[in-house]
Amino acid sequence: MSKTAAVIKGDGVGPELVDAMLKVAKAAGTDVEFVTCEAGATWWEENGGSTLIPDKTWEILGNSHACFKGPTTTPGGAGSPKSVAVSIRQKYNLYANVRPTKTFPNTNTPLGDVDFICVREGTEGMYIGEEVKLTDDVYIALRKITRPACRNIARYAFEEAKKRGYDTVVPIHKSNILKQTCGTFIEEVENIGKQYPDIDIWEYHIDNIAQQLIKNPQLFNKKVLLSTNLFMDVISEECSALIGSIGLIYSANIGDNFAMFEPAHGSAPKYAGEDKVNPVATILAGAWMLDYLGEKDNANAIFKATEEVISEGKYVTYDMGGSAKLSEMTDAIVNKIQ
DSSP states (O other): OOOEEEEEOOSTTHHHHHHHHHHHHHHTTOOOEEEEEOOSHHHHHHHOSSOSSOHHHHHHHHTOSEEEEOOOOOOOSTTOOOOHHHHHHHHTTOOEEEEEEEOOTTSOOTTOOOEEEEEEEOSSBGGGOOEEEEETTEEEEOOBOOHHHHHHHHHHHHHHHHHHTOOEEEEEEOTTTSTTHHHHHHHHHHHHHTTOTTSEEOOEEHHHHHHHHHHOGGGGTTOEEEEOHHHHHHHHHHHHHTTTOGGGOEEEEEOSSOEEEEESSOOOGGGTTSSOSOOHHHHHHHHHHHHHTTOHHHHHHHHHHHHHHHHHOSSOOGGGTOOOOHHHHHHHHHHHHO
8 A cells, every 4th residue: 555645845945845855756766645735834824824734734644644844934923823843743742853964975064074863852842832921021931841752752862873773872951950841851861771771871961062063073973962842953953064054954753653754944935936955955854754654765765866966066056065956956866866
């Protein structure tokens, strides 16, 4: 039976990037049925309401084996809806937001080659979006940390390390200040860690690791970096800079029964329709989704072709020092597959 994937094309550069991903997936010979659906600021601006995701899209998601989400814009300001990604993560308990961070061959690496995984709790923390106005001058944001979510993400991190043959999980926190929320997180990491005696735990405070990643990023090679939602959102972005471009960072949001795949970058509306931006993160997120849906050979073919195109350097986009258009880099990857 063929698998079904809901596809949200998104906002800004999202539609052209997702079209590139679909073109590459089809070139690889995928049997996945892609069902396009709407979500994001563009849809919301036309339709209004309290959500960026229409009911029809929720229905398609509920009938799919996975979701691919192009970059979406989240409106700012009090009272505007929560992001598409956060909504889907919370609905399907996609507790593990995962970003492999690995230097590609023949690319500009500002601080040397790196190769590690960033694992971020995806359902709670500051991203519950609960804020309270106490007075006209005082506002409080709530940070929700639960033991079950900490256990889920800790177990995922240790299993990921075990699967990859890594020897260390690096939990990142600030328990000297946030004694209950970060304290609970680190307690649960240590408890789960007892079940994995061959894997070390290196604890880092958030401010210290921000510095260490610049000072000596290779220290963390072949390790899993793990943290709560907001902390790892920031740290994984810093890590993205270590491989030269956020346009190369693909990501997954994984739960027990469902997963959503997406590029790590935003919708870049100023480049919309210019056939300019780097398609790699989107294409490789799509390849990862094919792997998740059981098409390992197709996924491997896409990864191999993409790495070859990057390594040759002839058809790469502006952010990688080249002059190729989005469509030209996509076609080069398709040609390598075929």
